[in-house]
Structure formats: structure tokens, C-alpha cells
Amino acid sequence: MKRIHLIILYLVLTLGFAPNQLFAGNIVWYNGKGHVTYSIQKKHASVVDKALDMFAADMKAVTGKKAEKGGDGIINIYQLDRSSNKDMQQLKELGVPFMNFITHDDAFWLGVRQKRIVIVGSNGRGTAYGILELSRLAGVSPWIWWGDVTPEHKSRLTLSDRYETMQSPSVAERGISLQGTQWSTLAWDHQQLDKHFRQDALGPRYYHQLFELMLRLRANTLYTGMPTSSKSHHHIKDDNEVADSFDINVINHPKGKFYSDDGYGYLQNMPASERQDGHDNGKLLYHLSYQGTPHDYLWLATTQPGLIYQSLRNCWDKDIRQQWIAVIHDPKVAAYPLSLFMDMAWNINATGPDALKKHLTEWLVQQFGQEAGEQLAKPMTKFYWLCGLRRPEFMGWNQTGLSEKEHGMDELPVQVSEFNAEQFGNELERFLNDYQEIETDINRVEASIPSRLQDAFFAAVKYPVCAAADMATKQLQAQEARTIGRKESFHHDDEALESAVRSWKAYQDIIRLTNYYNEKMADGKWNGLMNMAPRGLQVFLAPTFIDNLTTGELKKYDGYDGIDAPMDDDGCVVRNACDYTSASKNVSTIEMLGHSMKAVLLPEGASISFQFYAPEGNAALRTALIPTLPCKKEQLRYRVTLDSDTTFTYSLSEQGMSERWKVNVLRGQAIRTDDVRLSSGTHTLTIQALDDGIIVDQWMLDYDRDRQFYLFPVKPAI
Structure with missing residues (x-):
């Protein structure tokens, strides 16, 4: 026995083996x-x-x-x-x-x-x-x-x-298409990598780094232009040796039909005449960033993981498995959504509808270690919830890409939001408080991040979370200041001035964060990459008030952090769809999708039912669904039945870029409303899918039928 112990000691000391x-x-x-x-x-x-x-x-x-x-x-x-x-x-x-x-x-x-x-x-x-x-x-x-x-x-x-x-890969061709690079990536490339390359194109050093990333993510295809796109900023044809050395398939002129989303992550139906061509129907083009109507999102990458998952899984189930291309404006900004996309393209079972929070946690652990990654999972999940309520780029409540003939401009001015400080215990302030809560959480985790990962943390976590929070504060507090204040009394109105200063401070913080990202993070490695105002759109500009703030006012009202705003449903009956009482056999929930963060997928014919108590009265019955588009037929319909005697049938089909489609994708929900009469007592509500692709998010009965509000007063299923 003594001899065995000596042998083990020798191996530990000389060969580096631990006893275990x-x-x-x-x-x-x-x-x-x-x-x-x-x-x-x-x-x-x-x-x-x-x-x-x-x-x-x-x-x-x-x-x-x-x-x-x-x-x-x-x-x-x-x-x-x-x-x-x-x-x-x-x-x-x-x-x-x-x-x-x-x-x-x-x-x-x-x-x-x-x-x-x-x-x-x-x-x-x-x-x-x-x-x-x-x-x-x-x-x-x-x-x-x-x-x-x-x-x-x-x-x-x-x-x-x-x-x-x-x-082995689930999808044969897994790729990237860079679009909208002129607002960030192109400027950075010419400052940092390809300083002497032609100014209207990305250079070979950029592509070398991009191809290394693609190799690590197991992507093998690069789209350098779209069939209907304007002038592409890809001129890789002069640098094919770079692509060849990485065995990247470069497609300069894509041909054939392909499935695509509508620019906002919701798959569009392919016409029946095109679906018959099986050779080309295995292709998917999916946007993680977008420039166009009703509004660009080229700043942050905030598509909900549940929407990405459901869209890709839907394609897989429809045998679209030959080629999947993710459209991005910059891979660094899109790090997690792009990772999720490529993970599923490599292995369609890399995650599931009930494992998306787990996938996000594992990605965070991969970047920041076990302890920090697990601590970040909850605030980052909540971040995707808040961005699912309204993307930061959409906080101006206006639209871009409008025709000059119609409006004489490419963009309408910033509009008054639908958030109402007078409803449901102040839904406006509560939205900002939720952002403040996740800022507090990530700041707590930041203290434990080692110095070698501080730059990674700032880029992947702190900048998107804090900048999105600042955008919400800037727009909504500016709205409050304009709503409360009057020209003749603005400089004597404490409430209006408090809101105005909060808005101005938030705008200044976006500038500070962006300057740090570009100039100090990683010793200036990314200088020029982060553009806080892509295309100079009005949502990104300084907030406007009834009058300019004075230096004294900025100092006097500095430090005001808002008010507590507990939720009050004001007598409404409201539910997340996942809180059903009973459901058909094939019903499933999808994590990290919708305002509820756990939307319910209904196959054709399937239904979910809810039992609830309601007082007597006239009410507005509102159902909120994920704004999916028809995927098999030309129709996408569902039926709502209240107590077996009141039935409504609705369609989510939209013609072209209809105004209702624009509202849907900006909100992340398609809402249908009808008036109902309720007796006092227990009731049953049933929602049934009449076609495939129905995803139910929330519903509510509101006895104030003319109420103006934005969010259903119910906590998410996080």
C-alpha cells in the first residue's frame, strides 16, 4: 500500500496529474x-x-x-x-x-x-x-x-x-448577409482595419476577421447582395482568395426563390406558384436587423429569442433546410441573436421552446463564466422582454421609409407614444422602473467581472441594456414634460422640469456610453463601430421640450429617479395565454416570446380555454396574438368563444404593407377587439386556431371600452 502511495505522489509531482x-x-x-x-x-x-x-x-x-x-x-x-x-x-x-x-x-x-x-x-x-x-x-x-x-x-x-x-449540420448552407453596414461597420473598418482600401467597400482585413468568426460559428456562406437590394457594400470579388482560404461560399448574385421574414422576424407566405418549385424552396433569408418601413432597427439587435426559435423551427418543419442566411448590420452588435441562429442552423435541436432561457444562460456562461453568466440570465431575459414590448429604435412612435410623394419626407416626426401615465398604476413609469431594475442588476454583476472580461461585458451587456433604458427614458420623459408643461409656466413647473431633466440626462448618457464604446473600450479597437444615430433618424436626436432647459435647472433637478408605480389592473380581467385552464393535446408554449414571454402555439384546430369570474357589465374583449403571417394557406384565422354563445372570428392576414401590419410589427402584437356583455359569475373563454401558425400572447376584458393605454396589466411569465 505504501508503494502505491509513493507511485501516486511521483505522478502528481512529475507529470502534473491530480489524484482525482x-x-x-x-x-x-x-x-x-x-x-x-x-x-x-x-x-x-x-x-x-x-x-x-x-x-x-x-x-x-x-x-x-x-x-x-x-x-x-x-x-x-x-x-x-x-x-x-x-x-x-x-x-x-x-x-x-x-x-x-x-x-x-x-x-x-x-x-x-x-x-x-x-x-x-x-x-x-x-x-x-x-x-x-x-x-x-x-x-x-x-x-x-x-x-x-x-x-x-x-x-x-x-x-x-x-x-x-x-x-453534422442540420442545414447545408449556413450564412450571413451584411446589410446597412454604411452606418457603422464601414466607417469602423476604414478607421481600424482597411485604412487604405476603397471607401465604399469593406476590405480584405475585415473579411479575414469575419471569416474567422464564421468558422467558429460553423457558418459557410456569405451573401454579398440581395436580389432586390440597392447598391451593395460588398466588393469581395477582388478578394476571393480570402474566402477560398476559409472555404466560404460567396454568393454575389443569389438566384431562385427563397422564404423570407417581413423584415421584423415574422415569416411571410410564399405564393403557391412558387411553392411548387421544390428545388429553390429550401432557402431562408432572416433579418436580425433591418432598414425600411415602418422603421429601421440598425442600432441594437433585440429580436426576442423565442421569435427567432419559432421562425427557424417553422422553416425546418416545412423542409426549408438547404440554406439559412441571417441578415445583420454588424456581427458584434448581434452576438447573441446570431449565435442562436447559427446554433440552430448547425443543430436544429440545440434548443427548444421550453429551453430558450437555458440557451441564453449557457451563452452568457460561455462568455463570462459560470457564476456571472447565471447571475446575468435573469436581467438579460427581462431585457428581451422589455425590448419585445417596444424595440429601442421604435420608441419615437413614428415611421420611416415613407414615400416622398405621400409625405414629402423619408420619416415622420417623433409622435406621442401610447404609454399612458394615468392608466394601470402609471404604466409609463413602471416601464422605466423595469429598465432601471435590470440596470441595477447588471451593475451588481459587473463588480464581479474580471478585468480581462470588462470590455466584453460592456459591449454585450452594459451598452445595450443601459442605452435601451436611456432611449426609453429620453422619449417617454420628454413626452411627459411636453404633456405636463405649458409655455407660460414651464420654468416654474417642478413636475415638467423633473421629467425634462430626466430625459436630457438620458440622452447625455447615451452619448457617454457610445463615446466609451468607441474610444475607450478595448483601447479604441472598435472606434467608429457604434453609431448611436444610424441614418440620423429623429428617434435618436436630442429630446425637445416646450423651452430650453437652463444650467440651473439641470443642476436643481438632477438626481430625480422617478416614482414607484405598482401595477393596478383597474378591474380588468387579464391573462397571459400560458395561464390557460385547459388545452388541446398539441398545444405548446414558447419561452421568451411576446409581451407575456411565454406565448402559446396552436396548431390548426387546437384551442385553449380559461375559466374566470367577472362582474356584470359591458366590456371590450381584446385578444393579443404574435403578429405571424400565413404560412400554408392564404388565411391565418382564429376563433374566440365566450360562454359558448358569443363567437368572433378574426384573421391575421394582411395585404402588403398595410397600416395595421405596421402597427403590429412595431408593437410585437396583433390586437383584435370586440364589445361583449357579461353577467356576474364564472365564465369560459376559448381561443381556437382555424389555421396553422396562430400564437396567442394575452387577452383581457376591459370595462372601460374607450381606454387609451399600451400594455396589458399583467406580469410576464419570466
């Missing part, structure tokens, strides 16, 4: 000494060399030393489509199940065999993905460069000797 590793069956592929080493078969694609360069840099970031090629490396790498007979024999001897994926494009297997880590790709891209999967296992985020996610330094890297994974 000896018995747990882990192999140590870095023990704090030397370099991580690998061997690779002689013939392989150039994209594998790119991945090895990235892996070498990753290992330096993790261990302090680059990975090196060595004949007896602990990591053995193979590319099946270029393997020799000798290579194939080695794989057979190692027991690698390569026949299970050899015919699958871009697939890889990574596992432990005979105390070595073996990576086998079906082709060059698959091999590259396998190499970078090992980087992920070492704690390297795909956003190491674009997100400044500096990995934790480690003196030991281990892997279970039973570990193995085989992965």
Missing part, C-alpha cells in the same frame, strides 16, 4: 509544461490550416504558449476526403466510427482513443470545426476576437477518456 484525475479516467492534454502538440495527416484543405492557426492562438490565450505541430502530438487530426490508405488504417485501428459520417458534408467526430484526442472531419470544413470544437472545450468563446472574450488562463487541460462527439 488518475481515478476519474481523464487524460491531460496540457499539464502546464511545454506546448499543446498535434499531428495532422499530410494532405488537408487550406481551411484546416486556418483553423490550426486559430487553435494555436487560442492555446496561447489559454496556456500562454501556442499549440505546435509535433510528430507525437497528443492531438491527432484527420480529413477523410483527403486521407490516404495509411490514414484510414490508423482510424480503423483507433476505432473511430468514421463510416457514420463520412458521407455528411462538414461533419466531424472528436473523441479520445488510446490516450489521445482524435479529430476527424468528413471534409476540410468539418475538420476545421472539429479543431475549433476543442478550443471551445478549452474555454475559448467563438467571440474571443469580435467580443473581446479573453479566456481564463489554465495550467491544466483535461478531457474524459470516454469523451466523444459526432456532429
Whole structure:
């Protein structure tokens, strides 16, 4: 027994093994000494060399030393489509199940065999993905460069000797289309990367960094223009060698029919004549940013994860599986939505309708570590809820992209919002308080973020949360100041001045945050990337008041933080759809979708029912649905039945860019209203889908039928 203890002590001291590793069956592929080493078969694609360069840099970031090629490396790498007979024999001897994926494009297997880590790709891209999967296992985020996610330094890297994974893509072509880059990305590229490249195009250094990110996210396609787009800012045709070296498929002139959303994440129906062409119907174009009517969103990337999930899952179920392209204006700003999109394109089961909060948490943990990531999950979930109520870019309640013939301008002025401080316990102030609460939460977490991740935290969490909160405060408090104040008494009206100063301070804070993002974050690496006013739209401009504020007023009313505003339903009967009493068999809920944050998907014929008590009286029955569009038929209908004797049938179908469609996508809900008469007692409300694609969010009975308000007075299902 003494001899065994001595042997264990020798191994711990000389080879770097921890005692638990000896018995747990882990192999140590870095023990704090030397370099991580690998061997690779002689013939392989150039994209594998790119991945090895990235892996070498990753290992330096993790261990302090680059990975090196060595004949007896602990990591053995193979590319099946270029393997020799000798290579194939080695794989057979190692027991690698390569026949299970050899015919699958871009697939890889990574596992432990005979105390070595073996990576086998079906082709060059698959091999590259396998190499970078090992980087992920070492704690390297795909956003190491674009997100400044500096990995934790480690003196030991281990892997279970039973570990193995085989992965292949769900969607064959997984890609990105950059649109609207002239408002941010283009300026940054010419300041930081391609300083001497033509001014109207992104340069080769930019594409090199973009392709590295795409390789880490397992994307293999770049759209450089759209069939109906205006002048593209992609001129990569002169830099095809960059794309070729990363094995990126560059599509300069897309052809054929494809499915697309309406610009706001809601899939559009493809005409029946086009659906018959099965060859081209496997393509999807999906917007995570957009320029156009009724309003751009080119500042932040705030599409609700539940909407992304449902749209992609819907496409998959409809056999649209050949090509998925995400439209973005900048990958850094769209980090999480783009990650979710690519995760699902790679593995359609990467998340599910009841696992979206889990997916967000895992992404945050990947960036910021276990403790901070878990602490950030709740405030970031709440952030997507608030942005689902109204995107920051839409807080002006106006529209863009209007024709000059109609209005003589490309944009209407900022309008009065629908938020009403006099309704439901002051819904306006409560909206701002909810933002303030998540700001407080993330500031608390920020104190625990290590210095190496402060820049990553600012870009991915603090800037979007605080800037969105500031935008809401700027617009809504300016509205309050204009509503309360009068020209003759403005400078003597404490309430109006308090609101005006809050609005002005919020605007100044957006400027401060943006300046920090561009000039100080990561030592100026991203200078020019963050544009706080894309296209100079009016929602981004300084707030306007009845009169200018004086310096004395700015000082006197500084520090006012608003008022408490507990929710009051004012006698309404109101429910989130997920709080149903009974439901049909195939009904399912979708996390992080809608004002409720747990909307209910109804297949054709399915229904949900609610039992509730209501007093006698006349009321407005309002049903709020996710503003989906027809996906199979030309109609998208649902039926509402109250107590079996009152029935209403509604359609969500919209013709072109109708005014109601514009209101729907800006709000994130389609509301239908009818008057009903209620007797005192228990009632039953049933909502039934008459076509596929109905997603119910909320409903309410309001005895003030002419009430002017914005939000249903019910807490989200977070």
C-alpha cells in the first residue's frame, strides 16, 4: 500500500496529474509544461490550416504558449476526403466510427482513443470545426476576437477518456448577409482595419476577421447582395482568395426563390406558384436587423429569442433546410441573436421552446463564466422582454421609409407614444422602473467581472441594456414634460422640469456610453463601430421640450429617479395565454416570446380555454396574438368563444404593407377587439386556431371600452 502511495505522489509531482484525475479516467492534454502538440495527416484543405492557426492562438490565450505541430502530438487530426490508405488504417485501428459520417458534408467526430484526442472531419470544413470544437472545450468563446472574450488562463487541460462527439449540420448552407453596414461597420473598418482600401467597400482585413468568426460559428456562406437590394457594400470579388482560404461560399448574385421574414422576424407566405418549385424552396433569408418601413432597427439587435426559435423551427418543419442566411448590420452588435441562429442552423435541436432561457444562460456562461453568466440570465431575459414590448429604435412612435410623394419626407416626426401615465398604476413609469431594475442588476454583476472580461461585458451587456433604458427614458420623459408643461409656466413647473431633466440626462448618457464604446473600450479597437444615430433618424436626436432647459435647472433637478408605480389592473380581467385552464393535446408554449414571454402555439384546430369570474357589465374583449403571417394557406384565422354563445372570428392576414401590419410589427402584437356583455359569475373563454401558425400572447376584458393605454396589466411569465 505504501508503494502505491509513493507511485501516486511521483505522478502528481512529475507529470502534473491530480489524484482525482488518475481515478476519474481523464487524460491531460496540457499539464502546464511545454506546448499543446498535434499531428495532422499530410494532405488537408487550406481551411484546416486556418483553423490550426486559430487553435494555436487560442492555446496561447489559454496556456500562454501556442499549440505546435509535433510528430507525437497528443492531438491527432484527420480529413477523410483527403486521407490516404495509411490514414484510414490508423482510424480503423483507433476505432473511430468514421463510416457514420463520412458521407455528411462538414461533419466531424472528436473523441479520445488510446490516450489521445482524435479529430476527424468528413471534409476540410468539418475538420476545421472539429479543431475549433476543442478550443471551445478549452474555454475559448467563438467571440474571443469580435467580443473581446479573453479566456481564463489554465495550467491544466483535461478531457474524459470516454469523451466523444459526432456532429453534422442540420442545414447545408449556413450564412450571413451584411446589410446597412454604411452606418457603422464601414466607417469602423476604414478607421481600424482597411485604412487604405476603397471607401465604399469593406476590405480584405475585415473579411479575414469575419471569416474567422464564421468558422467558429460553423457558418459557410456569405451573401454579398440581395436580389432586390440597392447598391451593395460588398466588393469581395477582388478578394476571393480570402474566402477560398476559409472555404466560404460567396454568393454575389443569389438566384431562385427563397422564404423570407417581413423584415421584423415574422415569416411571410410564399405564393403557391412558387411553392411548387421544390428545388429553390429550401432557402431562408432572416433579418436580425433591418432598414425600411415602418422603421429601421440598425442600432441594437433585440429580436426576442423565442421569435427567432419559432421562425427557424417553422422553416425546418416545412423542409426549408438547404440554406439559412441571417441578415445583420454588424456581427458584434448581434452576438447573441446570431449565435442562436447559427446554433440552430448547425443543430436544429440545440434548443427548444421550453429551453430558450437555458440557451441564453449557457451563452452568457460561455462568455463570462459560470457564476456571472447565471447571475446575468435573469436581467438579460427581462431585457428581451422589455425590448419585445417596444424595440429601442421604435420608441419615437413614428415611421420611416415613407414615400416622398405621400409625405414629402423619408420619416415622420417623433409622435406621442401610447404609454399612458394615468392608466394601470402609471404604466409609463413602471416601464422605466423595469429598465432601471435590470440596470441595477447588471451593475451588481459587473463588480464581479474580471478585468480581462470588462470590455466584453460592456459591449454585450452594459451598452445595450443601459442605452435601451436611456432611449426609453429620453422619449417617454420628454413626452411627459411636453404633456405636463405649458409655455407660460414651464420654468416654474417642478413636475415638467423633473421629467425634462430626466430625459436630457438620458440622452447625455447615451452619448457617454457610445463615446466609451468607441474610444475607450478595448483601447479604441472598435472606434467608429457604434453609431448611436444610424441614418440620423429623429428617434435618436436630442429630446425637445416646450423651452430650453437652463444650467440651473439641470443642476436643481438632477438626481430625480422617478416614482414607484405598482401595477393596478383597474378591474380588468387579464391573462397571459400560458395561464390557460385547459388545452388541446398539441398545444405548446414558447419561452421568451411576446409581451407575456411565454406565448402559446396552436396548431390548426387546437384551442385553449380559461375559466374566470367577472362582474356584470359591458366590456371590450381584446385578444393579443404574435403578429405571424400565413404560412400554408392564404388565411391565418382564429376563433374566440365566450360562454359558448358569443363567437368572433378574426384573421391575421394582411395585404402588403398595410397600416395595421405596421402597427403590429412595431408593437410585437396583433390586437383584435370586440364589445361583449357579461353577467356576474364564472365564465369560459376559448381561443381556437382555424389555421396553422396562430400564437396567442394575452387577452383581457376591459370595462372601460374607450381606454387609451399600451400594455396589458399583467406580469410576464419570466
